[in-house]
Amino acid sequence: MMRAWFAILLAGSVPVAAASQADRSASSTAPVGDLAEGLPGAELLAKQSACIACHAAEGVAAERLAFRIAPDLIDIAERRAPGWVAQFLTADDSPHPQVLWGDAATRSREAFSLAMYLSGGVEPKPDGIEVGPGMGAAGERLYNELGCFACHEDDFSGRDLIAGWSIAQLGEALEDPTSHATLVGRMPDMHLEKDEALALAAWLLRDQAANSQSVSVPGLKYSYYEEEIFSPQGVNWDELTPVETGSSQSVTHNLGRRKEAYGIVFESTLTVPEGGEYRFWTNSDDGSELFINGDRIVENLGTHPMRRIESDPIQLAPGPHDLRITFFEQGGGEGLQAGWSGPDFDFREFESAELTYVSSVPMRVDRTFPDPNDAMRESGRALYDQRNCASCHEAGVSMPRSVPTLAQLRAELSGCLSDAPSDRAVDYGFNVEQRELLVDLLRNRAELDHERSAQDSIYVHMNQNQCMTCHARDGVGEPSSVTFTRFVGADDLGEEGRVPPSLHDIGAKLTESALEDSIANGLEYRPSVKARMPAFSNVDKDLSWQLAKWTKSVDALAQPASAPEFSADAAKVGHQLSGTQGGLACIACHGAGGQLSVGVQGPSLSDMAERLEYDWYRRWMANPPAMRPGTRMLNVFGSGRSPIVDLYGGDPEQQIDAIWQYLSLAGSMPLPAGLVTDRSSYELVPVERPVYFGTFYRDASARVMAVGFPERVSVAFDMHNVRLHEVWRGDFMNAKGTWDGRAGQLEGAGGADVLAMPDGPAVAVVGADGIWPEGGKATMQMVGHDRDRLGHPTFRYSLRASGIEVAESLQPVLAAGGAGLVRSFVLRAPKPVPHAMVRVHDGEKVVEIPVKWATGSDGSVEFVVEVEMKW
């Protein structure tokens, strides 16, 4: 369809279709497809064809028809062998058919000349990289999961376009498209991890496996073993069979697939820079050994915690030496490091460049190419000028006067638009409809001097950036039926769990910032959809805010309903409604706070309010199938009454608003009841009740009780110094430092907005000098604590000298922007204690409250005070 046709075009296209000459002749009779009628379609075509690269335009017209500069060719020699540059120009699937003229022999000669000129006949260095087992399969899986096929529909099959790349080079370019001149400004950032990018490259260039060569590559080979018991005093590795072999860039225990009972043997060639004395070391838990040229230099066997052993100095000649390191982890903690010191450097770990091993590596197949010669280079330079290559490949190059400007072009089927373009005209292979569309454009060119409408801009930009290969939008485009069926995801969520969302009313649905974030940074909200939204900021930095602005203006309702004022009570009802305890169990399909839902994975509740327009949300919740037929979203309010009848009498509107209030807590929302957290992880996540955690605590003491509330507010009570140490919002705490291995690390607040309490105890008897006492264990006694029905704490302690007994309670309070805390004190003493004070932080300032004792019937005295902390 449309895209297949665009792909043969010069600028702004992606390498997709194998549009051979034969294909193009076929396409000349094909319908235009869904290319828009009138100006927008013609504009898009003119932009894609880079018409104004040759036919200069001015003012608004120049902006409207602006094209993307083609790759900079200045350093092409570093990235592409000249034989491949020539191949690129002459290949059946070349996007450059219009550059070369004449019969096959002439075209070939021209291609070689251009390549000679551009690359100077210099071959780039071969850069082989090892392809591990399974990498190709992983690449193929990624290609399909990430949705690469949406833009590259034919999977590059049978084509030469990328064959001139090396796997390492393609991997690097995919990982960071801005790092490679061919992709910069054209390929959006797919957020690929290094291993993902390499796997994709290995699969796309899998034909190079036939051209594998033995080369020395950086790193170490390793064999990985799993046994019940490793003899602590030395393992006979030859008797064991490795579970897996592979290569690593460093000496590490991290290759272990389990925590206990595994072993690794590393082998590599160590390059000694100069003759002299060297010392070697290993640091391991449990045992390790290090051999040089077969001699054991370091013996660090046995089962033990991390233990470092350094060798005596040994004399080594410059050059390669065999290195072998053995390691086993029997149980408990684990770790492995190794390295050396030499005449010119202190003890450090090995660097990957010092270690090499021989591996069979797929290499690029070289194309034959003539030896460099000046005549050929000169004729290439002349061709580069004559064919105006610079007008597309170099920014700001103006055309010779002899080429008509846009204003000078005649609105008729001549020049590039003629049946058989000749002389300086370029044959783009346009079909009849396309040629007539462009003639129309010329005829109406006066309109190009006015700003384009938002509606048309959406059409042009979404198509130019291939948005429509994944997303559908009325009047703009939609994915092809082939693409549509190839998307993968959670089948039990139907199309919503598999296909990138449609953008029909996206401006009414998403907030402007969510739209911008999505386009610029590739932010995604649908965990089940495997296709990955790329980040377009590196392609066009203005695209995100422009598209956001245009879609908002086109899609917005005239008078959208505005969100209700925040109410903590309504938010509490919303919290209940979203959970399983007397609620609608939203968490069956929606996660929250980084935790997965208990069933299929829909968008997270925590992102909703920042992402959705309230008015859209309200209409959606009231009747989802009415807005998106076939949706899996439950239509709980469809009957006009909520199934939860004891909240607001089952009134849908009020319940929908209450849920919105709850959603508006966003990152600080208490998690809904019923959410199941991963208890084997170290992240402490309060869901239905507070989580208590006793730990060593940074800047406090080794005896701290931290309490995380489901309202996503937390406190740390220092039981050694008998005082509330600090409070914070957001994540509670990660217990890794206290629960992993022998642990014993100091922990601290896991979230943000940390509010430190004033120094010293909260309750004190202040002497005549007015100095607040230090408090702590020497003068105060921890009595314990209670947990109420909701699990909220009351800490109990006493002041030894005065006999004052304190009960200090902490209760979370929901608030817009994050929960606060109410801290209340009940003080009791056998008789009135003069000069007793309570000192607290209310979130803004430190407050000192004099104690006013009230006498009870038994003669004992009491004082009660409550402080709300908002910060």
Added chain:
Amino acid sequence: MVMVATLLGAVALFSAAQEPSESDFYEVIDIEIPDNVVLEVGGLEQVGPETLLACTRRGEVWRIDDFRSSKPEFSLWADGLQEPLGLLSQKGWIYCVTRGELMRMRDSDDDGSADEFRTIADGWDISGNYHEYNFGPRVDLQGNLWLTTNKPFGGEPFGRVEWRGWAMKVTPEGEMIPFAGGLRSPAGVEVSPWGEPFYTDNQGEWCGASKLSHIEEGDFHGHPHGIGSAKLPGSRVEHPGDVPNGIMMPLAKDEVRGFKLPAVWFPYDKMGRSPSGMAWDTSGGFFGPFDGQLFVGDQYSAELMRGSLEEVEGHWQGACYPFRHGLGTGLIRVRQLEGGEMLVGGSDRGWAALGAKPWALQRLRWTGKVPFEVLEMKAAPGGFVLHFTETIDPDTLDNVELKMSSYTYELHAAYGSKEFETENLNVGPLQSLPLDSKAYFLPVKGLRSGYVHELHIDGVRSINGEALLHKQVYYTLIHLAEAPE
């Protein structure tokens, strides 16, 4: 794992006529732990006929209902305790020692989780070092609670603190009495059925070999780290002065003020490496023939070891015996259940263990078959008396193979001690005794006080034709038995 155990069992039965196997006599039953529970067992207590409480190194207390069923029910009873390593149920409260305090807690509104947490004693401090564990509490016949404090090992971010490496007695009124010092890593504390507190210690610096020791007022157990606290008010220990670095244990008794020799040494790698929790068998025979004896877990070797004690010259001493290997993980706690089964649990976190699991909770059940074992080795004038679980077949008595060596350890700052002054002793032959058909006198030449006497015995069969299940006994002879006058 269950399947493996079954297979091993089957193999063992098949060859039982020749070589008996531990599993013929003591069956190990896994208590299934749900996937979402990290049960790094620190403490165990039975609180109902079918209900356990287990506290974990992560600070949680789990209630386990129907623990004998194939699907026990786990529910979180409390959380946030700081590395609790023991539980005790008493008078409606659950007592526990955390890093910072001896405390008790209860579920006052009976809603299934604890709501009232009360400090009983917190007279020691923590420097913020991972090794500062506390163990206990156990209760004696007067209602005193006993606990032990570990010494730090590595960095101390909050500075040096007092009372590390001590055995504490806490009176029913909550007064903490620093009762004995010089402990190293006292991972198990227990009160004997006759009311005396004992503890196990792990070999390392100033503790040449792992040991079981009797806690008596004023004892110094050898490690100088925390003994400075002896000068503080409340200490019942007189400061021993400078401890000589490198002195044989039997001599240290005379050279170092208050120095206490152990009741039992556990020779390294012969009897585990890291003794931990322990329990006396008080079931009256429901756990087999070892009624009244001691069972000690090992955190490295995932085995349960056996011990017997006798008082000689006012000092508790005795022997240790291999008992049951191949448990799920490194053992931390051992408790006897009502009905006689032994409950064991632990974790290999931080220290390598031979068990296959990161954490485990298991029951050991006597199968009803009596193993042919040295039931007890006791000191006697000129040798030892060996009590067997069965009478020896008289036809095999002449075939007995006997070997004995003795050795001791050095008190020094370096980590662990090798065996010193080893001698092979002239032993045997076994002599029948008139009053007990299962007891034999073992004459030994060259007994030495303050030395482990390691016995290897083989070649005999029981009257039923069975070979000895275990062939080693390690007797820590602190005092020689005198002939009655």
